[in-house]
Amino acid sequence: MVTFNRFTLTNGLRVLVHEDPATPMAVVNILYDVGARDEDPNQTGFAHLFEHLMFGGSVHVPNYDLPLQRVGGENNAFTNNDITNYYITLPSANLETAFWLESDRMLSLAFSEKSLEIQRNVVCEEFKQRYLDRPYGDMWLRLRPLAYKVHPYRWATIGKELAHIEDAKIQDVKAFFEKHYTPGNAIMVVAGDVTTNRVKQLAEKWFSPIPSRGKYVRKLPAEPRQQEARREVVHADVPLNSLHIAFHGSARSDDPYHAMDLISDMLSQGQSSRLYRRLVKEMQLFSEINAYQVGGLDPNLFVVEGKPSPQVSIETAEEAIWTELEALKNETVEEYELHKVKNRVESTMVFSELAILDKAMNLAYFELLGDANELNSEAKRYLGVSAADIQQQANTLFRKENSSTLIYIANKHAG
Amino acid sequence: MLDRTSPPVYNAIERFNLIKPEHITFANGMEVFVFNAGEQDLVRIEWIFGNVFTEEKQALLNTCACEMLLEGTSSYSSTKIAETVDFHGAFLVPEFGYDRSALSLFTLNKHLAHLLPLAKAVLSDSVFPENELATYTRNSKQKLQVALEKNSFVARRQFNNAVFGQTRYGHVFEIADYDKITREALLALFRQQYTPSNCTLIISGKVTDDVVASLERLFGDDWTDDNKSAPADIAPDFGGHEGRVIVAERKDSLQSAIRLGCLSLQRHHEDFPGMQVVNTLLGGYFGSRLMANIREDKGYTYSIGSGLASLKHRAFFTIASEVGVDMTTATLTEIEREIRLLRDEKVSEEELALVKNYMLGSMLGSLENVFSHADKFKSAYFSGLDLDYYEYYTGVVRNIDADEIHRLANAYLDYDRMVKVVVGRMI
Numbered sequence: 001m002v003t004f005n006r007f008t009l010t011n012g013l014r015v016l017v018h019e020d021p022a023t024p025m026a027v028v029n030i031l032y033d034v035g036a037r038d039e040d041p042n043q044t045g046f047a048h049l050f051e052h053l054m055f056g057g058s059v060h061v062p063n064y065d066l067p068l069q070r071v072g073g074e075n076n077a078f079t080n081n082d083i084t085n086y087y088i089t090l091p092s093a094n095l096e097t098a099f100w101l102e103s104d105r106m107l108s109l110a111f112s113e114k115s116l117e118i119q120r121n122v123v124c125e126e127f128k129q130r131y132l133d134r135p136y137g138d139m140w141l142r143l144r145p146l147a148y149k150v151h152p153y154r155w156a157t158i159g160k161e162l163a164h165i166e167d168a169k170i171q172d173v174k175a176f177f178e179k180h181y182t183p184g185n186a187i188m189v190v191a192g193d194v195t196t197n198r199v200k201q202l203a204e205k206w207f208s209p210i211p212s213r214g215k216y217v218r219k220l221p222a223e224p225r226q227q228e229a230r231r232e233v234v235h236a237d238v239p240l241n242s243l244h245i246a247f248h249g250s251a252r253s254d255d256p257y258h259a260m261d262l263i264s265d266m267l268s269q270g271q272s273s274r275l276y277r278r279l280v281k282e283m284q285l286f287s288e289i290n291a292y293q294v295g296g297l298d299p300n301l302f303v304v305e306g307k308p309s310p311q312v313s314i315e316t317a318e319e320a321i322w323t324e325l326e327a328l329k330n331e332t333v334e335e336y337e338l339h340k341v342k343n344r345v346e347s348t349m350v351f352s353e354l355a356i357l358d359k360a361m362n363l364a365y366f367e368l369l370g371d372a373n374e375l376n377s378e379a380k381r382y383l384g385v386s387a388a389d390i391q392q393q394a395n396t397l398f399r400k401e402n403s404s405t406l407i408y409i410a411n412k413h414a415g
Numbered sequence: 416m417l418d419r420t421s422p423p424v425y426n427a428i429e430r431f432n433l434i435k436p437e438h439i440t441f442a443n444g445m446e447v448f449v450f451n452a453g454e455q456d457l458v459r460i461e462w463i464f465g466n467v468f469t470e471e472k473q474a475l476l477n478t479c480a481c482e483m484l485l486e487g488t489s490s491y492s493s494t495k496i497a498e499t500v501d502f503h504g505a506f507l508v509p510e511f512g513y514d515r516s517a518l519s520l521f522t523l524n525k526h527l528a529h530l531l532p533l534a535k536a537v538l539s540d541s542v543f544p545e546n547e548l549a550t551y552t553r554n555s556k557q558k559l560q561v562a563l564e565k566n567s568f569v570a571r572r573q574f575n576n577a578v579f580g581q582t583r584y585g586h587v588f589e590i591a592d593y594d595k596i597t598r599e600a601l602l603a604l605f606r607q608q609y610t611p612s613n614c615t616l617i618i619s620g621k622v623t624d625d626v627v628a629s630l631e632r633l634f635g636d637d638w639t640d641d642n643k644s645a646p647a648d649i650a651p652d653f654g655g656h657e658g659r660v661i662v663a664e665r666k667d668s669l670q671s672a673i674r675l676g677c678l679s680l681q682r683h684h685e686d687f688p689g690m691q692v693v694n695t696l697l698g699g700y701f702g703s704r705l706m707a708n709i710r711e712d713k714g715y716t717y718s719i720g721s722g723l724a725s726l727k728h729r730a731f732f733t734i735a736s737e738v739g740v741d742m743t744t745a746t747l748t749e750i751e752r753e754i755r756l757l758r759d760e761k762v763s764e765e766e767l768a769l770v771k772n773y774m775l776g777s778m779l780g781s782l783e784n785v786f787s788h789a790d791k792f793k794s795a796y797f798s799g800l801d802l803d804y805y806e807y808y809t810g811v812v813r814n815i816d817a818d819e820i821h822r823l824a825n826a827y828l829d830y831d832r833m834v835k836v837v838v839g840r841m842i
Contacts, residue, residue, distance in 0.1 A: 287553065340502045
């Protein structure tokens with residue numbers, strides 16, 4: 001159970017407070033409701049580049065990091081296809097420093113040309129390090145556009161190509177800020193050794209003077225229903241062949257989400273899971289295998305991927321995966337197995353209550369979904385999934401005409 | 416009018432409340448430390464064993480023995496182990512380190528009764544079945560094959576080898592070495608290493624008397640040591656490889672992985688906390704000189720950092736980064752410049768004050784929950800220290816001055832004597 005208090009400032013900023021006096025620290029987590037899905041198709045990677053620029057100085061504070069480190073704090077941020085999330089951890093005695101820093105960059109950035117130039121380079125190096133210069137690093141750069149033809153999930157958060165980042169201009173940065181970095185588009189969660197009264201007082205002082213600047217209304221094109229199996233085969237300098245199958249699944253807020261999530265656990269969570277047990281251990285067709293749902297807010301991908309063992313053909317490997325997926329479609333899952341994945345959900349949720357940062361991020365995310373209270377009924381939703389729900393969801397997901405298959409064929413077979 | 420230009424008043428970090436463990440010794444000699452705190456009904460139980468090396472190049476065998484702990488005992492098959500752990504929503508995780516191998520159990524208290532007998536079987540009766548060994552070997556070879564394509568992985572291996580030679584810390588193993596692992600060797604090592612007298616037990620979370628009592632019954636009263644004393648662990652000859660430059664050209668690389676560093680001080684050395692301040696200044700946090708220069712000013716890399724690692728027999732200092740290949744030489748030049756600057760010029764009061772506060776804040780932040788208190792204890796304990804070490808550490812961090820930083824940088828950081836490894840292209 002994660003308790004909280006909630007209030008909204010007149011400019012639209014939503015504030016949640018979770019009091020946990022067991023720690024000497026405080027967390028300030030600000031979620032901006034903007035991600036790569038909100039980008040112009042010709043300027044992809046921009047939301048993430050922008051996240052880097054948020055550390056390049058704001059209107060009254062030339063350097064963001066130094067004053068925070070000076071009071072014993074740390075910060076970081078991440079961007080994904082849906083959201084951009086910034087967080088600070090600091091000794092609770094110095095909470096006000098976080099309010100000062102975060103409110104100034106919500107008010108306005110410094111928009112420094114030098115910062116833009118440097119961060120373009122830094123992000124290009126990140127692009128190379130994570131997506132280009134390692135085997136299979138470009139998997140998402142290939143799989144997304146294969147699975148999505150219309151919806152902006154067709155590009156990865158890092159962007160479609162280096163050129164989009166290299167071409168970013170300071171006026172684009174300003175326009176992006178004006179459009180998305182408004183109080184009404186943000187959710188702030190303050191957690192740890194804090195009181196709601198103190199947070200209210202600090203929020204009024206630092207955030208209330210920020211003008212509301214209107215609210216961006218998202219209108220994204222819906223992905224049309226996929227009608228045919230899709231396939232891409234890449235011959236690449238990778239050490240081993242590799243197989244990735246993506247299926248269109250439900251959105252985060254839709255009912256079948258929890259069944260879909262439990263299916264991924266049945267398939268590959270832990271060494272007793274179906275794919276690991278049968279295809280890696282018993283039949284020895286794969287050296288590694290995994291199934292997961294990507295976790296997007298809009299209709300989402302469910303991915304099954306693995307690396308076949310030496311001497312196992314891609315066809316055999318692919319067929320073996322389909323046999324397991326068909327089993328989920330044709331046979332009702334036993335109560336024992338359903339109980340097993342539900343037990344895992346229960347313990348994972350209790351363990352996530354150990355860290356104030358996890359609690360703060362979860363509260364912000366569920367508030368974005370509609371209501372932070374739902375975090376506390378999440379376990380109940382998983383427990384409510386029945387064997388029939390699992391079978392029905394498996395039948396919806398695992399159809400050839402709902403699949404996009406990406407195959408890497410290794411140019412040289414070593415070993 | 417709100418003044419947004421001046422930072423709010425801040426408070427110095429005065430106190431750290433470390434949780435002191437309850438120390439118990441079981442009848443068979445096992446040392447047990449209990450950290451009882453927290454609201455959630457869960458525990459983490461860690462069985463930690465000192466690595467036994469009969470020969471130095473055997474590090475891969477130790478890794479396999481640890482990673483195969485869940486592959487079967489005389490009473491539980493690999494499948495049964497996996498089912499039992501997963502059904503109870505638990506995590507049972509073997510972890511191999513330079514000096515120690517550990518098995519950690521994370522679980523809700525209500526499932527403990529089902530999991531402890533399993534953990535006991537794993538630690539006292541693993542049998543390393545031939546077929547599981549074959550599967551493990553095949554899959555590990557494939558994983559290594561993928562890892563060897565990553566410049567950063569290769570650079571780390573080469574670096575450790577250059578600093579520590581063909582010893583447990585530096586031994587470079589190849590894909591074919593997996594084929595030399597035999598079941599007999601695994602069993603022999605298992606019998607030597609996974610024994611009560613070579614085990615430290617750390618229990619943290621909501622640890623009731625019942626939890627301790629069941630652990631004592633299974634792992635204290637009912638587990639005897641065949642050979643009372645673990646074989647003496649003699650430090651190998653690590654050799655000396657100062658100043659070596661190793662370049663592995665990979666013509667298709669977009670980035671070069673860079674690693675450089677040298678042997679350094681261990682935690683029990685009186686200069687260790689001071690060197691941690693030096694390390695933090697140079698490359699130990701986001702605002703460090705290496706990050707400020709090479710990422711935030713030049714944009715050569717996504718990340719660069721340095722670290723000081725204290726092992727049982729030695730310690731090492733290292734700087735690591737992945738940079739655009741065109742900037743490889745320029746990055747090395749900048750790293751050299753930053754090290755010289757630390758040796759030649761005294762750090763300003765302002766920068767030093769910032770680093771001190773940052774370090775004290777991060778010390779406070781590392782005590783977030785009962786597990787992190789246990790982790791702090793382990794770092795000290797396995798260096799032969801106790802929790803008083805943190806009094807000394809925070810005292811040094813609070814009081815260190817520019818002269819002392821200057822002395823430490825000159826005594827322990829010398830670019831010319833560091834090993835330098837570049838995997839990628841030397842442009």
